[in-house]
Amino acid sequence: xxxxxxxxxxxxxxxxxxxxxxxxxxxxxxxxxxxxxxxxxxxxxxxxxxxxxxxxxxxxxxxxxxxxxxxxxxxxxxxxxxxxxxxxxxxxxxxxxxxxxxxxxxxxxxxxxxxxxxxxxxxxxxxxxxxxxxxxxxxxxxxxxxxxxxxxxxxxxxxxxxxxxxxxxxxxxxxxxxxxxxxxxxxxxxxxxxxxxxxxxxxxxxxxxxxxxxxxxxxxxxxxxxxxxxxxxxxxxxxxxxxxxxxxxxxxxxxxxxxxxxxxxxxxxxxxxxxxxxxxxxxxxxxxxxxxxxxxxxxxx
Numbered sequence: 001x002x003x004x005x006x007x008x009x010x011x012x013x014x015x016x017x018x019x020x021x022x023x024x025x026x027x028x029x030x031x032x033x034x035x036x037x038x039x040x041x042x043x044x045x046x047x048x049x050x051x052x053x054x055x056x057x058x059x060x061x062x063x064x065x066x067x068x069x070x071x072x073x074x075x076x077x078x079x080x081x082x083x084x085x086x087x088x089x090x091x092x093x094x095x096x097x098x099x100x101x102x103x104x105x106x107x108x109x110x111x112x113x114x115x116x117x118x119x120x121x122x123x124x125x126x127x128x129x130x131x132x133x134x135x136x137x138x139x140x141x142x143x144x145x146x147x148x149x150x151x152x153x154x155x156x157x158x159x160x161x162x163x164x165x166x167x168x169x170x171x172x173x174x175x176x177x178x179x180x181x182x183x184x185x186x187x188x189x190x191x192x193x194x195x196x197x198x199x200x201x202x203x204x205x206x207x208x209x210x211x212x213x214x215x216x217x218x219x220x221x222x223x224x225x226x227x228x229x230x231x232x233x234x235x236x237x238x239x240x241x242x243x244x245x246x247x248x249x250x251x252x253x254x255x256x257x258x259x260x261x262x263x264x265x266x267x268x269x270x271x272x273x274x275x276x277x278x279x280x281x282x283x284x285x286x287x288x289x290x291x292x293x294x295x296x297x298x299x300x301x
Contacts (some may be wrong), residue, residue: 084182094272096296108133109142110294123151129276131292142170143292147275157187161199163220163240165254173284176209179203179242181220197224205242205252211284216250218242232262253279260298270298
C-alpha cells in the first residue's frame, strides 16, 4: 500500500508541474520537414530543346523559403497549432486561496483545470479538481478528482458515452478509486440557453489499496443540467449515481454544482461558487459524506 506521505508529495508535484507547464507544453508548429513542405513546379524545356532542371527560390510555391528551424519551437499554447486554436476548444483554469497568520495559522487552496472539445459528431471533456487545507500545521483536507467523459452523437437527442473518474483523498481508506462506465444518454432540452441531459449505463469501480481491492460491477445513472440565467450568469449541475449490481445498498454518488458570474468580458474572467459532494455508503470507518465548497476565479481561454 502506498504511503500517505508519498501520495501527498506526488500530488503536490503534479499540481505544480501542471500549472507551470501547461502554457508551454504544446508545440506551436511541426518541424520544417513536416509542416513547410515546398512544392516544385513542373520541369520545363528551353528554346533550344534542352530540358532545364534548375529551380530558383522565386519559382517555389509560397512567399518564403525556410532555411532553418524556428528557434522559438515552444510557445505559449495560445499561439499553438490551428487544431488547438479552433473555436470548438474551450480551456479553463481556476484558483482560490484562503489563509491566516498570527495566533493561528491556516491555509486553504482550491485549483482546477478543464478542457472541452465539441463538434457535431462528439464531445470530449476533462476536468480536474485539487483541494488542500492546513490549520496550525495539521492537514485537514487533501483530495484530487479527475473526471473525463466522451460523448458520441447518434442523433440530435441520443448519444453514447464513456466516463472515467479517478478519486484521491488522503482521509479515505484507499489510495485511489477508479470508476469506469459507459452507456446511452438522452437530451431532454438542448438549446442556446438550457441543457438537460440524462444518462444510463454500466461499468466497474475499484478502490486500489483499500480494504476491498477488487473490481465491482456497477450501474450508472447520471444527469447534467446547464442554464444561462443572463448573459453573464450560468448555473451548472452534474450528478452520477453508482449502485453495485449485486447489492444496490452499496453505492457511491458524485455531484458537482456551481454558479458562474462573468466579471470581465475582455479577459473572460469569472467568479465561480460551487460545491462537490462525494457520498459513499460503505466508508469503511470514515464519514460517509464529504462536501467541498469553494469560491474561485475562473479564467476561460
